[in-house]
Amino acid sequence: MDSSLPTDPPPPRLELRGITKRFPGCLANDHVDLVLQPGEIHALLGENGAGKSTLVKMIYGVLHPDSGTILWQGRETRVPDPAGARQLGVGMVFQHFSLFDTLTVTENIALGLEKPGPMDALAAKIRSVSERYGLALDPERHVFHLSVGERQRVEIVRCLLQDPKLLIMDEPTSVLTPQEATKLFETLRRLAAEGCTILYISHKLEEIRALCSRATVLRGGRVVGACDPRLETARGLAELMIGSELSSPERPPQGAAGAARLSVRHLSTTSDNPFATNLKDVSFEVRAGEILGIAGVAGNGQAELMAALSGEVLVADPASVVIEGARAGHLGPRARRALGLAFVPEERLGRGTVPELSLSDNALLSGYASETLVTGGMVRFGRARAYAETIIKGFNVVTHGHRAEARSLSGGNLQKFIIGREVLQRPKLLIVGQPTWGVDAGAAAAIHQALIGLARSGAAVLVISQDLDELFVLSDRISVLFHGRLSDSRPTHETSVERIGLLMGGLFATPPDEDGEIARAL
Template sequence: MSFPPHRLELRGITKRFPGCLANDQVDLVLRPGEIHALLGENGAGKSTLVKIIYGVLHADAGQIRWNGHDTHIPDPAGARRLGIGMVFQHFSLFDTLTVAENISLGLDQPGPMDPLSARIAEVSERYGLSLDPRRHVHTLSVGERQRVEIVRCLLQDPKLLIMDEPTSVLTPQEATRLFETLRRLAAEGCTILYISHKLEEIRALCDTATVLRGGRVVGSCDPRKETARSLAEMMIGTELSTPERLPQGEAGAPKLQVRHLSTTSDNPFSTNLKDVSFEVRAGEILGIAGVAGNGQAELMAALSGEALVPDPASVAIEGRPAGHLGPRERRLLGLAFVPEERLGRGAVPELSLSENALLSGYAREPLVRSGLVHFGRARSYAERIIGAFNVVTHGHRAEARSLSGGNLQKFIIGREILQKPRLLVVGQPTWGVDAGAAAAIHRALIDLARSGAAVLVISQDLDELFVLSDRIAVLFHGRLSESRPTHHTSVEEIGLLMGGLFNHPPDEDEE
């Protein structure tokens, strides 16, 4: 061969799990120095494929060639020996250890700590990933934590770096810096396999894209020559309908008022809310942006009633102090609530859809009479939800865990909306949901607001917030910025706020 061999070549990779074919005859070619996107909806088989490359899973059939040679990757250590590094979406770091200690734990031959710290400093300097090896991980931002994972890979001098949804936890500015690092690595000959479903960033970053659908390769393209819309349609295989944002109607009376809400927690790794104030009016959608871990979980708990707040007046629903009320009482005041975790909070995995309809429906729907469950009504309520929200399932008897993420989320959102709430609080409405379901969910939220309810959306997905919200505010380190009308702000401005640049000078004291 006259030109250099491919870095990695996959031929006919097939992997089967009970009841599903996760990868079906997948071919993939990665060249040295290219940034290659792996695109696909949830369940398309992206994760399975990269786990096979990284040696976490083994293919049932197919060949792997590395630098032109047939190879077998027995486990992640074997992958690292070949020069394959991977940065996972969920970090595996110990909060109470330092950066250097964490990196040392992840290396196959760590060596003594001092030279390691020096190498960490050197590598992070060279790739523009500023990182202090002596800092404890719990003091780092999410973006910095990701740098720890990247530096850990870079220390092994990788020839192929796999990045799994790296920007889902980053602000737009942090993402831009990450892209610079990745471009520099690619220029040095390192191949980057980049997994994402954010189409704009793939168009900005990647040279080639391979699209997976239903476990198969359905196409490859140069993403710079495609539009986000054409990429999305390749991913889902049909034409995409995006909800239009209608001009906002008259904003009505405040349905939710939060006044000077502060929380304290015994858990040193939770984020306390500090003097959070905002209101949501009838007919509008307020979006709260922010990188995960800046107080979203605490705010959700304080709003749902899962955590009570000391001053009842700091959370008012329909003008009534509600801070001392539990979830059931708040529901009776008109609140409905969609938590961020679908399985395990919003739904009980092992129970049927009728039983899951009862889970939150008992408060506002006539499903319980004198202590007895009216199973017939729970069933017809579940069937109403399934019908109205096009939930794909084999019926109300299906266990919640048998539904795909998007269908379960449609069911949960439907369950809340059909209770005709006057106020709906939603966390991460379309996280990990396929594009078709996401569009349906967005439409339902907009329709609910237009019908006169107040809707609060807490999300890390800026694109989503710009589609949905009438106003956007940002949560950072437990503080909430002023909200601004969506059409008077930009992704850049919100991104700066997500990085903590509020208008007023930030005060450094933590309490």
């Protein structure tokens, strides 16, 4: 920690003055000022596209400002590249991971260190750090086996190993259980108390209110406000961020649940991949008119469950997946769609959409059958364009039209497009993975509203998410997936975040007193 004379206040850890960055066709940062003091946890707030990522990338040396000054501990500095940033003492956990799939956790972390030292020692260090911060991680595993959540843990551990003076965290808790998040907050608070500055980017406003002592709000590339988030309401923060009033999703009361549209009976999977999480005797059903939420930390079988339900992986027993009364375990995605299934995968780019193709081509990707976009083997491009336009208009997708490549859209807008594409096909059953991961508050509210609306119109909706706040907003019932097993479901209003959190942490077997539900789960 900096020692300083009492008369001379220490210089800020980092100060940005008038930082401006222009990209072709957009001004990403417009004279942004930011002051970060040693030992503070500072929130950077803003919708997707507000310029948060651009700003932190300049601090981390990935991008370079067109104009403006960066002062590091009072001295004017140029951050040439990420290695230079790390030398200064800046660590960053990106929202999108920069890991090599074919290397192990230890090798990946070694690549990010200036002096990795012997691998054995490093692996031991990784183990101890990951245990200390509750970020379970096996240093020997290859990254391609890891789930999204586990990959993020690698990124966090990599940063923590470097004893950073400034730690930038981009949406770090989106894949943690509440208990793990609480643990991480303890870590972050401890780091801050030791003098490390933390720049914290998150859409979870409650989290920011609990953790951060100052917040800077960006909108359209400019600083539009600064506040003490502890003194604001989450709603107030959200409105500052989007610059208008926020509409929270309306939840008309659920009618009587209808017939089961999806029944999963004793679904077990075995995979060639030794690191996959096999599903073990998973049973549940989703009825017309309701939303079932499945909670769980990444890597507990979500990917396997999604694949088995979508038909991307076939299951041995056709009767273990029943869609609309028809045995479907042996059917591929196309046949399952014909039964009325629609599907929103967790990966928006690269599964839910083809990054290089236009929105109208991406509308064709899953809408070809139900929207009759193909006749006699020929694509009806006019209809595909019209369908894309309908999605764009109906779901307020911000883009310059149906010709835009999918990858040119921000995460929130792309997700609105995908949700819209699936919802507008009027499915009888919609399965959604991580509907609002990394999506800004405005888009998340719109997506939630669409899912609730679809369920209330008589469809069955299954949401698999790691975001408990989201599941409590959306679901009529909640189950938890842990190590490939699924707990019995509970009506949302009869359970609590804490109780679900314990289930997510695997406390199926050791129930808190008088909780029979958890005991029955195993």
